[in-house]
Amino acid sequence: MIKGRSYWADSLRQLRKHTLAMYSLGIIVVYILVVMFIYLANWTKTDVSFLDWNQQVGKEYEKPNKQNILGTDFLGRSVLRKTIYGARVSLTIAFWASIISILIGVPLGAAAGYFRGFIDDIVVWIYTTLSSIPYILLILAFALVLRGKTLNLNSLGLGTISLSGISTVYLAIGLTSWVDICRLIRAEVMKHKQREYILAALSYGCSNSRIIFRHLIPNVFHLIIISFSLRFVGFIQAEVILSFLGLGEKNSPSWGAMIDAARLDLPKGYWWEMTAATAAIFLISLALNIFGDALRDSLDPKLKVQ
Amino acid sequence: MAENNTLLSVRNLSTFFDTEQGPAKAVQNVSFDIKSAETFALVGESGCGKSVTALSIMRLIPHPQGRIVSGKISFKNHNILELTEKRMRTIRGNKIAMIFQEPMTSLNPVFSIGFQIAEAIRLHQRKKSSRAWSMTEEILEKVHIPDAGRRLYEYPHQLSGGMRQRVMIAMAISCKPSLLIADEPTTALDVTIQAQILDLLDELQKSENMSILLITHDLGVVAQRADNVAVMYASKIAEQCSCNELFKNPLHPYTQGLLNSRPQLGTRQNRLNTIAGNVPEPLNFPSGCKFHPRCPIGYNDKRCQTVEPELREVSPNHYAACWYAKK
Amino acid sequence: MIAYIIRRLLYTIPIIFGVLLVTFILFNVVSGDVSDQIAGKAASAETIAEIRAEYGWDKPLFLSWDSQFINHLKNSLTFDFGRSWSDREPIIDKIKQGALPSLSLTIPMFIGELIISISLALIVAFFRGTIIDILSVFICVVLMSVPFLSFILFGQYFLAFKWGLFPVYFWPDLPLPQYVALPILIGIVAGLGGNLRFYRTVMLDELRNDYVRTAFAKGLGTGTVLFRHVLKNAMIPIITQVVLAIPFLFLGSLLLERFFGIPGLGYLMIDAIAARDFQIINAMTFIGAILFVVFNLITDICYSIVDPRVSFE
Numbered sequence: 021m022i023k024g025r026s027y028w029a030d031s032l033r034q035l036r037k038h039t040l041a042m043y044s045l046g047i048i049v050v051y052i053l054v055v056m057f058i059y060l061a062n063w064t065k066t067d068v069s070f071l072d073w074n075q076q077v078g079k080e081y082e083k084p085n086k087q088n089i090l091g092t093d094f095l096g097r098s099v100l101r102k103t104i105y106g107a108r109v110s111l112t113i114a115f116w117a118s119i120i121s122i123l124i125g126v127p128l129g130a131a132a133g134y135f136r137g138f139i140d141d142i143v144v145w146i147y148t149t150l151s152s153i154p155y156i157l158l159i160l161a162f163a164l165v166l167r168g169k170t171l172n173l174n175s176l177g178l179g180t181i182s183l184s185g186i187s188t189v190y191l192a193i194g195l196t197s198w199v200d201i202c203r204l205i206r207a208e209v210m211k212h213k214q215r216e217y218i219l220a221a222l223s224y225g226c227s228n229s230r231i232i233f234r235h236l237i238p239n240v241f242h243l244i245i246i247s248f249s250l251r252f253v254g255f256i257q258a259e260v261i262l263s264f265l266g267l268g269e270k271n272s273p274s275w276g277a278m279i280d281a282a283r284l285d286l287p288k289g290y291w292w293e294m295t296a297a298t299a300a301i302f303l304i305s306l307a308l309n310i311f312g313d314a315l316r317d318s319l320d321p322k323l324k325v326q
Numbered sequence: 327m328a329e330n331n332t333l334l335s336v337r338n339l340s341t342f343f344d345t346e347q348g349p350a351k352a353v354q355n356v357s358f359d360i361k362s363a364e365t366f367a368l369v370g371e372s373g374c375g376k377s378v379t380a381l382s383i384m385r386l387i388p389h390p391q392g393r394i395v396s397g398k399i400s401f402k403n404h405n406i407l408e409l410t411e412k413r414m415r416t417i418r419g420n421k422i423a424m425i426f427q428e429p430m431t432s433l434n435p436v437f438s439i440g441f442q443i444a445e446a447i448r449l450h451q452r453k454k455s456s457r458a459w460s461m462t463e464e465i466l467e468k469v470h471i472p473d474a475g476r477r478l479y480e481y482p483h484q485l486s487g488g489m490r491q492r493v494m495i496a497m498a499i500s501c502k503p504s505l506l507i508a509d510e511p512t513t514a515l516d517v518t519i520q521a522q523i524l525d526l527l528d529e530l531q532k533s534e535n536m537s538i539l540l541i542t543h544d545l546g547v548v549a550q551r552a553d554n555v556a557v558m559y560a561s562k563i564a565e566q567c568s569c570n571e572l573f574k575n576p577l578h579p580y581t582q583g584l585l586n587s588r589p590q591l592g593t594r595q596n597r598l599n600t601i602a603g604n605v606p607e608p609l610n611f612p613s614g615c616k617f618h619p620r621c622p623i624g625y626n627d628k629r630c631q632t633v634e635p636e637l638r639e640v641s642p643n644h645y646a647a648c649w650y651a652k653k
Numbered sequence: 654m655i656a657y658i659i660r661r662l663l664y665t666i667p668i669i670f671g672v673l674l675v676t677f678i679l680f681n682v683v684s685g686d687v688s689d690q691i692a693g694k695a696a697s698a699e700t701i702a703e704i705r706a707e708y709g710w711d712k713p714l715f716l717s718w719d720s721q722f723i724n725h726l727k728n729s730l731t732f733d734f735g736r737s738w739s740d741r742e743p744i745i746d747k748i749k750q751g752a753l754p755s756l757s758l759t760i761p762m763f764i765g766e767l768i769i770s771i772s773l774a775l776i777v778a779f780f781r782g783t784i785i786d787i788l789s790v791f792i793c794v795v796l797m798s799v800p801f802l803s804f805i806l807f808g809q810y811f812l813a814f815k816w817g818l819f820p821v822y823f824w825p826d827l828p829l830p831q832y833v834a835l836p837i838l839i840g841i842v843a844g845l846g847g848n849l850r851f852y853r854t855v856m857l858d859e860l861r862n863d864y865v866r867t868a869f870a871k872g873l874g875t876g877t878v879l880f881r882h883v884l885k886n887a888m889i890p891i892i893t894q895v896v897l898a899i900p901f902l903f904l905g906s907l908l909l910e911r912f913f914g915i916p917g918l919g920y921l922m923i924d925a926i927a928a929r930d931f932q933i934i935n936a937m938t939f940i941g942a943i944l945f946v947v948f949n950l951i952t953d954i955c956y957s958i959v960d961p962r963v964s965f966e
Contacts, residue, residue, distance in 0.1 A: 150675070276802075287814055418872035
C-alpha cells in the first residue's frame with residue numbers, strides 16, 4: 021500500500037534529499053539568525069557593545085590579524101562588525117521589498133486574470149508602462165525622488181513616516197519590482213480559471229472572492245514562493261548598487277557602501293574591506309541561488325518524475 | 327534460425343534504465359526474427375517494453391540513463407549493437423526507418439514538410455537540393471497526399487493529424503528502407519483515419535517490398551495486418567506465433583485475457599471482461615512468472631510464483647512462456 | 654501584416670502616455686519645484702524666479718491648457734528636455750554626445766556575449782547529464798552570485814592596475830577602442846553566468862521535444878540536429894531576450910562607464926544622480942521607454958519570420 025503523498029509533502033521530501041540545497045539553507049538561516057539577533061538586541065536594549073560597529077578597535081587600515089579578523093577601515097573600525105551590520109541592511113531591505121512587491125503584484129495579477137475585461141486592461145496597461153522603463157533607471161528615479169519625503173499616513177492612524185535610507189530603498193525596489201510576479205499570477209489564474217474545478221465551484225454558488233482566495237491562490241502559491249526566493253538575490257544586489265551610488269542607508273554600514281569605500285582604498289593596497297563585503301554578498305547570493313533553484317525544481321509539477 | 331530470408335534477428339536483447347532506486351529492467355532477454363517483406367507485430371500494454379525494444383534496434387536509447395546491456399541484433403550480416411555511431415547513422419532513416427506515435431510533435435514545427443523529407447534524401451542519397459525536392463513530391467504522391475506540389479511548402483501545423491502521419495511515413499520511406507518500424511502509428515488518430523493509415527502501410531509494404539515492425543497495444547490493428555506476432559508482458563515475450571494461430575489458439579493466459587477483454591459485437595454483455603490487477607512497474611516486478619498475480623491459473627501456483635517460465639516451443643512455430651501452456 | 658503593425662503601433666500610444674504620466678508624477682508631482690536648489694545658496698529672488706519660469710514650475714500642474722503636464726507631454730514628444738540643472742547645458746546635446754561612446758562599449762559586449770553564450774549553451778546541452786554539464790551549471794551559479802561591482806573592481810584592480818594588461822582609465826586624447834577592451838571583457842564575464850544558464854535551459858527544453866528524436870531517427874548527426882533543428886526552434890525564446898536587451902545598449906552601462914571613465918550616457922546618468930538632476934533622468938527614462946516600445950514591436954515582427962506558426966490574424 022502506498023501512502024498518499026500531498027504535493028507539498030512530496031516537494032519537501034525531494035528538497036530534503038538535495039544536500040547542496042540543504043547546506044545553502046543552513047547558510048541562509050545563519051544570516052537570518054545574525055540579523056534577528058541584532059534586531060532583538062536593539063529591541064530589548066541589551067548591551068551589545070561588543071558588536072558596536074562604530075567603535076574604534078584598532079589603528080586605521082589594519083590588515084586582518086588576530087585581534088581584528090577582517091581588519092579595520094579608515095577610521096579604525098572593525099570590518100567584521102561592519103560586515104555583520106551590513107547584513108542587517110541587506111536582508112531587511114530585500115525582505116520588505118519582496119513583501120511589498122508580492123502585496124502589490126499578487127492581488128493585481130489575480131484580479132486581472134480572474135475578472136478580465138476592464139480591470140485586466142488597466143492592470144496590463146500599468147505594468148506594460150512600468151516595464152517599458154529600464155529597471156535600473158526606474159529604481160534610481162524612485163529612490164531619488166522618495167528621499168527625504170514624508171509619508172502622511174495620519175488618515176490610517178499610523179502617523180507620519182519619514183522616509184530615510186532603508187525605507188527609501190525598499191520602497192523604491194518594492195514599488196518597481198512587482199511586475200514579474202503580477203504577470204506570472206495573472207497568466208496562471210487565467211489558465212486555472214478555465215479548469216473544471218472553478219466551473220464546479222461557480223455552479224454551486226461560490227462567490228468570486230471566495231473562489232480567488234480559497235481555490236485559485238492556493239494553486240498558484242508555489243509560484244509565489246519560487247518567485248520570492250529567486251528574486252531575493254536580485255533585491256540584495258540592487259540594494260548593493262543603490263548603496264554604492266549613495267542612495268542607500270547612511271547611518272549604518274552597508275555592503276554597498278563598503279565597496280564604495282574600497283574603490284579608493286584598493287589602489288592603495290587595502291583589500292580587506294572590499295573582500296569582506298564581496299564575500300558576504302557572494303555567500304548569501306550563492307546560497308539563495310542554489311536553494312531557490314532546488315526549491316523551484318521540487319515545486320514545479322512539470323519536472324515531477326513519474 | 328538463419329534462414330535466407332531473415333531480415334532482422336534479435337537475440338537476447340536486454341535494455342535497462344538507471345534510476346535512483348536501481349536499474350529499471352525495461353527489456354529482458356527478448357528474441358525474435360523478422361523476415362523480409364513481412365509484417366511483424368509486437369503487441370502489449372503500455373509499459374511492457376515494446377517501444378524500448380524498437381528504440382534499442384535503432385540505438386536511440388537516451389544514453390546517460392539507458393543502456394543496452396546485452397544481446398545481438400543481426401541486420402544484413404552486421405551486428406547492429408557493435409557498429410560505430412557513424413555507421414549506425416548510415417542505417418538510420420536509410421535502411422531501417424521509424425515512425426512515431428505523435429505526428430504533431432514528431433515533426434519540426436519550423437521547417438516545411440518538403441524540407442524535412444528532402445533532408446533525409448539529401449543526407450543518405452546525396453542528391454542535390456532540386457532533385458531531392460522533386461523526389462519528395464513523388465513520395466508525397468505515393469502516400470496519397472493530394473496536391474503534393476503545393477503541400478511541399480506547408481508547415482506541420484497546417485495539416486491534419488492523418489496527413490501529418492502520412493508525412494512521417496513519407497519521410498521514413500524516402501530512402502527505401504528494408505525495415506520500417508512503426509511505433510503505435512495510429513494510436514493518436516481518429517478511428518476512421520486509423521484504417522486509412524494502416525491500409526497505406528499495407529500498400530507500401532507490398533510496393534516497396536519492405537518489412538514492417540508494427541508496435542501496438544491494439545489487437546484489432548494486428549488482426550488483419552500482421553503475419554507474425556509477439557506478445558510482450560513486463561519486459562519479456564509471453565507468446566510468439568503466426569497471427570492466425572494467435573487468434574485461433576492463444577496459449578498464454580495473458581493473451582487469452584487480452585482476447586477475452588475485447589468487446590464482442592453482436593452479443594449482450596453486462597460488463598466488459600478485464601484482466602484483474604495492473605501492469606507491474608519495471609522497478610517492482612513480481613517474482614517467478616511476472617504475470618502470476620493476475621493469472622487465473624498461476625496466482626495460487628507455487629511454481630508460477632517462484633520460477634520464471636522460459637519461452638518454449640509448445641507447438642510448431644508457436645512459442646509461449648507458461649508452465650501450463652499446452653497444445 | 655500592415656494591419657497588424659498599425660494595430661500594434663496604436664497600442665503603443667497608451668503606453669507612451671503611461672510612461673509620460675509616470676515620469677510626470679515622479680518628477681513634477683512628488684518632486685516638483687527645486688528652483689532654489691538649482692540657483693544655489695547665494696542666489697537672488699529674481700534668479701530663482703527666472704529658473705522657476707524656465708522649468709515651468711510656476712504653472713498649474715494639470716488643469717489648464719498651459720499646465721505643467723501638457724508642457725511635459727509637449728516637450729518630451731519633441732525631445733526638448735530643457736537644460737540640465739548642474740551645468741545648464743541643453744540636455745539633448747549631452748545625450749547626443751554620450752550616445753556614441755556608450756554604443757562602442759555596449760554593442761561589442763552584447764554581440765560577444767551572445768555568440769559565446771549560445772555556442773557554449775549548445776555544447777553544454779549536447780553533454781547534458783555528464784560531469785561537464787553539472788560543472789558548467791555550478792560555475793554559472795557561482796558567477797551569477799558575485800556582485801557586479803566586485804567583478805568591475807577586482808577586474809580593474811588586477812588586470813589594469815596591478816598587471817598593467819589594460820589601461821585603467823580613459824583619457825580623452827587617446828583612441829577609444831583600447832579603453833573599452835577591459836570593460837567589454839568584464840561585462841561579458843559578469844553576464845556569462847546568467848545568460849549561459851538561460852540559454853542552456855532553452856536548449857534543454859527544446860531537446861526534450863519529439864522532433865529531436867525524429868531527427869536522430871532520420872540518421873542526422875548530433876551537430877546537425879543541434880545547430881539546425883534545435884537552434885531554429887530555440888530562437889523563439891532567445892529572440893525575446895535578445896531584442897529586448899537592445900534598448901539597454903543605448904543607455905550604456907552605468908557602472909562600467911563610471912569606473913572606466915567612458916564619457917557615455919551611463920556616465921551622464923551617474924553624474925545626474927549625484928547632482929540630483931532630475932531633468933536628465935527624466936529625459937533618459939523617456940528615451941529608454943520609447944526605445945523599449947519600438948524594439949518590442951520589432952521582436953514581434955522577428956517572431957513571425959522565425960516561427961511559421963505565428964500569423965497575423
